[in-house]
Amino acid sequence: MRFSLKNNLLIPQKHDSLPISQIAHIPQPQQNLNFAFNRELQQLLTGKQLLLDDLPLPFEEIQTHYEHGYVTYRKGIEFNGKRPICTRCGNKDPHWFASFPCSRCDEICLYCRYCLMMGRISACTPLIGWNGPAPNIGLPPNILEWQGNLSEGQTTASNRVVEVIKQNKELLVWAVCGAGKTEVLFAGVEVALAAGKRVCIATPRTDVVLELTPRLKAAFPKITVASLYGGSEDRHLFAPLTIATTHQLLRFYHAFDAMILDEVDAFPYTVEESLQYAAIQARKPVSSMVYLTATPNQKWQKECRAGKRPFTTIPARFHRHPLPVPQFIWCGNWQKLLQKNKLPANILKWIKQRIESNKQVLIFFPHIPLMEKALPILRQFSPTIEAVHAEDPNRKEKVQKMRAKEIPLLLTTTILERGVTFPNIDVAVVGAEDSIFTESALVQISGRAGRSAAFPDGVVTFFHYGKTDEMLKARRQIVTMNREGIEKGLIDV
Numbered sequence: 190m191r192f193s194l195k196n197n198l199l200i201p202q203k204h205d206s207l208p209i210s211q212i213a214h215i216p217q218p219q220q221n222l223n224f225a226f227n228r229e230l231q232q233l234l235t236g237k238q239l240l241l242d243d244l245p246l247p248f249e250e251i252q253t254h255y256e257h258g259y260v261t262y263r264k265g266i267e268f269n270g271k272r273p274i275c276t277r278c279g280n281k282d283p284h285w286f287a288s289f290p291c292s293r294c295d296e297i298c299l300y301c302r303y304c305l306m307m308g309r310i311s312a313c314t315p316l317i318g319w320n321g322p323a324p325n326i327g328l329p330p331n332i333l334e335w336q337g338n339l340s341e342g343q344t345t346a347s348n349r350v351v352e353v354i355k356q357n358k359e360l361l362v363w364a365v366c367g368a369g370k371t372e373v374l375f376a377g378v379e380v381a382l383a384a385g386k387r388v389c390i391a392t393p394r395t396d397v398v399l400e401l402t403p404r405l406k407a408a409f410p411k412i413t414v415a416s417l418y419g420g421s422e423d424r425h426l427f428a429p430l431t432i433a434t435t436h437q438l439l440r441f442y443h444a445f446d447a448m449i450l451d452e453v454d455a456f457p458y459t460v461e462e463s464l465q466y467a468a469i470q471a472r473k474p475v476s477s478m479v480y481l482t483a484t485p486n487q488k489w490q491k492e493c494r495a496g497k498r499p500f501t502t503i504p505a506r507f508h509r510h511p512l513p514v515p516q517f518i519w520c521g522n523w524q525k526l527l528q529k530n531k532l533p534a535n536i537l538k539w540i541k542q543r544i545e546s547n548k549q550v551l552i553f554f555p556h557i558p559l560m561e562k563a564l565p566i567l568r569q570f571s572p573t574i575e576a577v578h579a580e581d582p583n584r585k586e587k588v589q590k591m592r593a594k595e596i597p598l599l600l601t602t603t604i605l606e607r608g609v610t611f612p613n614i615d616v617a618v619v620g621a622e623d624s625i626f627t628e629s630a631l632v633q634i635s636g637r638a639g640r641s642a643a644f645p646d647g648v649v650t651f652f653h654y655g656k657t658d659e660m661l662k663a664r665r666q667i668v669t670m671n672r673e674g675i676e677k678g679l680i681d682v
């Protein structure tokens with residue numbers, strides 16, 4: 190859009206005007222306390238940064254709210270000299286910008302391709318926000334209605350989370366796979382809500398949002414919960430508690446007093462700088478940040494050890510048994526054998542033993558073609574063996590069948606490295622030396638075994654053609670956590 194400056198106000202007009210990004214300073218009018226603002230707009234805009242197209246209201250009404258000091262305009266694209274920066278996603282890579290003939294400013298207009306899926310941000314786009322009071326949130330007498338108990342390890346972490354949320358600080362909760370990290374948040378979320386704070390739980394994966402939403406709704410039954418992912422219906426819902434994919438955070442600005450980032454190490458958060466930028470933008474300048482993960486990256490682990498990053502561990506599972514420690518078995522050049530439609534004898538023996546004793550198995554392969562070559566070979570043991578990968582249209586169905594014990598053995602890529610629980614399985618990795626199997630992936634994979642209290646043990650075997658550092662680091666991390674769990678009295682020995 191084009192604006193001109195009049196009486197220290199931005200006024201939209203076609204002539205004698207500039208696209209918003211070319212206006213040096215955007216004036217922010219003082220709030221007119223006698224102005225009767227639109228409550229619907231207040232709900233839509235509080236803590237947000239939206240495009241005109243996102244708002245179901247005429248522009249004239251938004252402009253009136255701006256003139257009375259209740260709406261803010263920010264430039265969709267800022268320029269650092271000649272270099273553009275997308276205000277919404279933080280993209281500054283010139284390759285991710287393009288130009289188009291724009292009907293809103295009648296110029297060739299620069300836009301950000303990086304966050305295009307959330308609606309186009311161009312050099313003439315005002316990012317619209319709220320500058321008035323936040324909507325009132327009525328609180329029920331009982332906020333948290335969860336009846337469960339925390340384990341000793343969970344209690345320690347839960348107390349730390351409460352303190353950090355009260356004091357607007359940062360904390361990493363490093364909880365082993367199967368420790369029960371969601372429950373550790375409940376007391377902190379309750380304290381935040383009771384203080385009138387807005388809380389967000391964000392995670393890179395939609396699956397996790399869908400899994401967390403009913404659990405949080407059950408724990409906080411009288412609190413409005415907004416559940417946000419691509420295509421969700423809660424997009425315009427103003428809520429004290431928001432559960433969102435990290436992508437959805439791109440629509441928020443200075444919204445949350447308490448931000449909780451779950452699975453910070455999971456794809457795509459780790460690889461996409463824009464999502465980290467979004468998480469920071471979505472926080473209020475004074476706010477708390479809690480990171481949750483079972484597998485912090487090397488940098489974070491080092492910072493923890495050096496005392497530079499505040500953290501707390503939950504080194505043991507709720508059922509008080511140690512984590513299964515992976516065993517390493519050399520299997521020679523398995524890829525070469527696979528080209529001849531064979532698998533190493535020790536792998537076949539390992540699998541055969543389990544099929545014969547009716548123990549369910551999850552086997553990880555580094556790449557889809559290799560896995561698909563192995564499938565017909567393994568079907569000699571049982572015709573119901575299946576393989577699954579990210580693009581598999583029957584992915585959910587196969588995982589369901591595995592849960593129902595209709596499949597004795599499921600071959601998979603790293604897609605099932607996290608987020609799935611089968612009660613009683615053994616786990617193997619074929620080709621653990623492959624670079625796709627990072628320390629974090631291998632810890633997560635090992636974490637699939639022994640999760641249920643009824644079957645706390647499980648065998649984890651890494652078949653390899655040469656040990657890697659990542660394999661050693663993964664095993665060391667698991668052994669260290671078990672030792673810590675024993676020392677703290679959280680594991681029964």
Ligand SMILES: [Zn+2]
Binds near residue numbers: 291294295296
């Ligand atoms: Zn334009």
Ligand SMILES: [Zn+2]
Binds near residue numbers: 276278280301305
């Ligand atoms: Zn962008």
